[in-house]
Amino acid sequence: MNKEFEFVIGLEVHLQVKTESKMFCRCAADYFGQKPNSRVCPVCLGLPGALPVPNALAVKKCLSLCLATNCQINKISKFDRKNYFYPDLPKGYQISQYDLPLGENGFLEFDVDSDSRRVRIRRIHLEEDTGKSMHTNEETLLDFNKSGIPLIEIVTEPDFVDIEEVLAFAKRLRQTVRFLGISNADMEKGQMRYELNMSLRKVGSQKLPQYKVEVKNIGSISVLEKVIKYEFERQADILASGKLPTQETRGLRDLSGKTYSQRIKEDADDYRYFPEPDIPPMHFSDEYLEEIKSTICELPQARKHRYVFDYKLEPDTAEVLITSKVRSDWFEEAIEKIKDTALIKEIAKWLIKDVNAIIKEQKLKLSELKFTPKQFSQLVEMLYQKKLSGTLAKQVLAEMNSTGDEPEAIVNRKGLSIMADETELIKVIKTVFKDNANVVGDTKKNPNAAKFLLGQVMKATKGKADPAESARLIADLLSKE
Amino acid sequence: MDIKKATIKDIQEGLINKSFSAKELVQEYFHGINSRNKTINAYIYLDQESAEMQAELVDAKLKKSEKILPLEGVPAALKDNFNLIGTPTTASSNMLRDYISPYNATVTERLIKSGALLLGKTNMDAFAHGSSTETSDFGVTLNPYNQEHVAGGSSGGSSAAVAADMCCYAIGSETAGSVRGPAAWCNLYGFAPTYGRISRYGVVAMGSSLDRPGVLANSVYDCALVTDSVSGKDEKDATSIPEAETTYAHNLKAELNNNIKLGIPKQFLDDRIDSQVREQVMQQIKELEKKGAKLIEIDLLDPKYSIAVYTIVSRSEISSNLARLDGIRYGHSSEQVLESIIEQIALNRYEGLGNEARQRSMTGAYVLSAGYYDAYYKKAQQVRTLIIEDFNKAFAKVDLIIGPTMPSVAPKLGVTSGNPVFGELADMLTEPSALAGLPCISVPAGFNNEGLPIGMQIFGPQYSEQLVLNTAYFYEKHLAK
Numbered sequence: 034m035n036k037e038f039e040f041v042i043g044l045e046v047h048l049q050v051k052t053e054s055k056m057f058c059r060c061a062a063d064y065f066g067q068k069p070n071s072r073v074c075p076v077c078l079g080l081p082g083a084l085p086v087p088n089a090l091a092v093k094k095c096l097s098l099c100l101a102t103n104c105q106i107n108k109i110s111k112f113d114r115k116n117y118f119y120p121d122l123p124k125g126y127q128i129s130q131y132d133l134p135l136g137e138n139g140f141l142e143f144d145v146d147s148d149s150r151r152v153r154i155r156r157i158h159l160e161e162d163t164g165k166s167m168h169t170n171e172e173t174l175l176d177f178n179k180s181g182i183p184l185i186e187i188v189t190e191p192d193f194v195d196i197e198e199v200l201a202f203a204k205r206l207r208q209t210v211r212f213l214g215i216s217n218a219d220m221e222k223g224q225m226r227y228e229l230n231m232s233l234r235k236v237g238s239q240k241l242p243q244y245k246v247e248v249k250n251i252g253s254i255s256v257l258e259k260v261i262k263y264e265f266e267r268q269a270d271i272l273a274s275g276k277l278p279t280q281e282t283r284g285l286r287d288l289s290g291k292t293y294s295q296r297i298k299e300d301a302d303d304y305r306y307f308p309e310p311d312i313p314p315m316h317f318s319d320e321y322l323e324e325i326k327s328t329i330c331e332l333p334q335a336r337k338h339r340y341v342f343d344y345k346l347e348p349d350t351a352e353v354l355i356t357s358k359v360r361s362d363w364f365e366e367a368i369e370k371i372k373d374t375a376l377i378k379e380i381a382k383w384l385i386k387d388v389n390a391i392i393k394e395q396k397l398k399l400s401e402l403k404f405t406p407k408q409f410s411q412l413v414e415m416l417y418q419k420k421l422s423g424t425l426a427k428q429v430l431a432e433m434n435s436t437g438d439e440p441e442a443i444v445n446r447k448g449l450s451i452m453a454d455e456t457e458l459i460k461v462i463k464t465v466f467k468d469n470a471n472v473v474g475d476t477k478k479n480p481n482a483a484k485f486l487l488g489q490v491m492k493a494t495k496g497k498a499d500p501a502e503s504a505r506l507i508a509d510l511l512s513k514e
Numbered sequence: 515m516d517i518k519k520a521t522i523k524d525i526q527e528g529l530i531n532k533s534f535s536a537k538e539l540v541q542e543y544f545h546g547i548n549s550r551n552k553t554i555n556a557y558i559y560l561d562q563e564s565a566e567m568q569a570e571l572v573d574a575k576l577k578k579s580e581k582i583l584p585l586e587g588v589p590a591a592l593k594d595n596f597n598l599i600g601t602p603t604t605a606s607s608n609m610l611r612d613y614i615s616p617y618n619a620t621v622t623e624r625l626i627k628s629g630a631l632l633l634g635k636t637n638m639d640a641f642a643h644g645s646s647t648e649t650s651d652f653g654v655t656l657n658p659y660n661q662e663h664v665a666g667g668s669s670g671g672s673s674a675a676v677a678a679d680m681c682c683y684a685i686g687s688e689t690a691g692s693v694r695g696p697a698a699w700c701n702l703y704g705f706a707p708t709y710g711r712i713s714r715y716g717v718v719a720m721g722s723s724l725d726r727p728g729v730l731a732n733s734v735y736d737c738a739l740v741t742d743s744v745s746g747k748d749e750k751d752a753t754s755i756p757e758a759e760t761t762y763a764h765n766l767k768a769e770l771n772n773n774i775k776l777g778i779p780k781q782f783l784d785d786r787i788d789s790q791v792r793e794q795v796m797q798q799i800k801e802l803e804k805k806g807a808k809l810i811e812i813d814l815l816d817p818k819y820s821i822a823v824y825t826i827v828s829r830s831e832i833s834s835n836l837a838r839l840d841g842i843r844y845g846h847s848s849e850q851v852l853e854s855i856i857e858q859i860a861l862n863r864y865e866g867l868g869n870e871a872r873q874r875s876m877t878g879a880y881v882l883s884a885g886y887y888d889a890y891y892k893k894a895q896q897v898r899t900l901i902i903e904d905f906n907k908a909f910a911k912v913d914l915i916i917g918p919t920m921p922s923v924a925p926k927l928g929v930t931s932g933n934p935v936f937g938e939l940a941d942m943l944t945e946p947s948a949l950a951g952l953p954c955i956s957v958p959a960g961f962n963n964e965g966l967p968i969g970m971q972i973f974g975p976q977y978s979e980q981l982v983l984n985t986a987y988f989y990e991k992h993l994a995k
Binding site for chain 1: 723839855
């Protein structure tokens with residue numbers, strides 16, 4: 034990347050709110066994958082005479098996001114009409130919010146390489162989604178199932194200084210809305226979309242650039258990354274040649290991140306906003322806002338930091354644990370009442386590695402596992418107390434997931450507990466030595482020989498031997514050979 | 515059977531006493547319609563067959579001496595901006611000439627539940643833009659009292675249908691004075707309750723913050739009874755008043771409250787008002803004084819401010835409300851196919867919307883555009899607040915306000931042409947109370963020396979419907995000619 038320039042980036046994020054019904058009518062909001070125009074009524078089709086009635090749950094969810102991102106709430110808020118013509122906009126205006134959004138002046142914290150960062154949020158408002166146009170060579174088809182789906186728009190200040198910040202912010206925001214139950218933020222279903230506002234300036238310059246390029250409808254974080262890289266090169270080349278990039282809206286043709294000019298705009302669009310006369314202004318009482326505040330759970334950033342500070346987990350481990358609330362909650366349940374941070378670390382490690390492996394392999398959800406978080410932590414505890422070896426623990430885990438039995442019951446039933454009797458173990462080692470006399474002879478020259486012998490001991494005991502203890506005894510016996 | 519100026523009470527008594535059957539009644543009304551509607555042009559849609567079928571069901575009920583519903587068996591008409599499922603809802607426009615509504619307005623729904631027997635849908639100014647029905651794309655409606663004169667507007671078809679005994683009562687709607695005005699010019703009672711008392715859901719919107727459905731009838735009792743049938747909280751209209759349905763008819767008393775104070779705005783009786791109208795209305799008011807009312811001259815803001823505010827607010831809302839008429843999903847679509855979809859929408863609209871709608875849309879778009887919003891729309895809203903406060907001050911001194919409904923009698927045909935603000939001037943005495951959403955009634959106040967009807971309006975503070983109706987009822991019983 035050209036070292037002469039740096040980013041000025043602001044993001045607009047559109048987020049579909051998870052509700053039963055649409056924003057302004059009672060049509061079902063489960064539009065994805067449904068037969069076109071099967072989730073429509075006079076309101077979301079914009080028929081003459083139909084009127085909007087706001088969805089109280091969508092307002093509540095948007096307020097909870099405002100509160101979770103430290104926004105000031107406009108206790109008197111209202112909807113406004115944003116007027117423009119487009120075939121997938123059935124009323125000729127979108128009901129949105131203009132000068133009194135639900136929330137303003139907030140921020141979101143996230144980490145880049147264990148470094149805490151903060152990006153300011155200019156505003157968060159609630160609006161309705163549009164319908165969908167599908168272009169074929171011959172014609173354009175319109176599907177209004179998406180028309181009127183509640184949509185939250187989050188606008189940041191142009192605070193991002195590097196690409197990692199943008200990506201980490203996007204991820205943390207996605208986790209946050211999932212934690213809050215506001216949205217599934219399923220990118221593949223278009224539930225979270227990004228709009229990038231980007232320009233470049235000379236490194237060290239404090240001034241905002243004289244132009245701004247807008248890239249609309251970015252459907253995933255990976256495409257977002259590609260677009261930023263592409264735009265950086267494109268804009269840097271133009272600037273390096275002494276010109277100023279055109280102020281314009283650019284679009285995407287595919288997922289490569291390459292952008293193309295869609296529309297040149299010199300002035301701000303005139304949407305002729307005015308207060309929506311069909312919906313009275315909203316008044317939020319302190320009690321109502323307090324009630325919402327009390328329902329806000331611990332958020333991913335806070336939870337991650339707690340894992341790092343209280344449980345001494347590695348930041349990367351903590352980050353993986355908070356990828357989803359389900360996983361994080363599962364972990365919390367597993368470590369409940371456990372004080373020993375070393376054991377907690379072991380539980381985290383096993384959750385991320387071995388439980389995840391089962392889930393991936395068997396295409397399960399965490400909630401579909403046969404064993405409970407508590408049973409899982411019991412198993413890890415047995416391992417931690419050296420009652421089981423790693424190999425045995427894996428066997429028990431697999432058994433737990435097929436039977437749902439307690440780990441201890443499985444261990445007892447299968448006689449899987451670790452060989453506690455040292456004389457018994459010494460006997461096994463001696464037999465291994467006898468059977469592999471040539472290897473025993475090699476141990477002085479080849480350090481791997483001892484490892485081979487340990488492997489043979491584990492094999493002979495079907496994994497019941499404690500590997501550390503066995504290694505110690507092998508070394509001990511070898512020295513006496 | 516004499517249906518001349520028949521009231522709901524007259525008709526239901528006749529049905530119950532078996533003086534005539536419901537079917538005979540319907541046929542009698544259609545007899546009048548068939549002979550008079552061709553010239554008067556009150557109805558633009560009629561359905562005798564289903565009216566007769568419905569009448570037969572009423573007759574079957576009566577035969578079994580079953581109790582009938584409040585509006586059952588009584589022939590009525592619906593203004594064409596109310597959606598009625600399966601029938602054209604054109605708002606008298608070419609744009610919607612072929613539009614068949616797939617749903618019912620709340621008013622329609624409630625009328626049907628109360629047993630209303632709808633004969634057809636009535637002519638109006640296209641999209642209710644006007645005060646003479648001369649902007650209708652279905653031709654003008656003539657005044658039954660003098661066919662060289664207009665019936666008024668925008669609910670002119672409704673007023674002419676009742677006045678010419680082509681139905682017993684009719685539903686209208688007003689944004690400024692579109693119920694009161696045509697009622698005054700056709701010698702009827704025209705009642706519009708407080709804004710939000712009757713749901714706007716399913717009424718083709720004109721000015722959303724002003725629109726209110728109303729009733730045109732031959733008696734105050736009928737106005738009250740029909741209002742009771744259609745009023746009350748509607749979960750489909752976010753601006754509807756959150757109260758159960760009203761019981762105005764049940765509580766109706768022909769009495770003047772003790773020492774009732776009637777305010778007479780001097781601005782309503784100055785030289786902008788036709789002298790015969792002034793004298794006739796003053797004479798009626800003096801009669802009320804003789805019966806015990808206390809008359810107080812009051813000073814309101816000059817109606818010229820209301821004209822300006824009304825023009826800006828209504829045009830703004832119109833420009834946005836009509837935007838859904840793009841000819842894409844329904845409505846007029848040009849035979850000419852253009853490359854650009856935006857130009858296609860413009861062409862569909864150009865062809866489908868008449869002069870008046872185009873002018874109003876453009877004025878509205880202009881006053882809402884960036885740079886003009888503050889000077890026009892915002893200032894208009896501020897003055898609107900002053901007008902509301904002006905009424906509040908007045909109602910601290912008087913109980914009700916009384917004066918002429920219209921500044922003149924019904925003008926001759928052709929009055930609209932060449933006068934783009936004819937409606938605003940004609941409605942100068944109804945616009946102030948419309949801007950404040952006050953409950954109003956126009957009552958017949960006699961005739962001028964050419965035999966043209968004169969109307970007198972009575973209105974009160976928001977929610978004072980019962981007082982307004984009781985006072986009008988007293989007037990009807992003791993003073994009406």
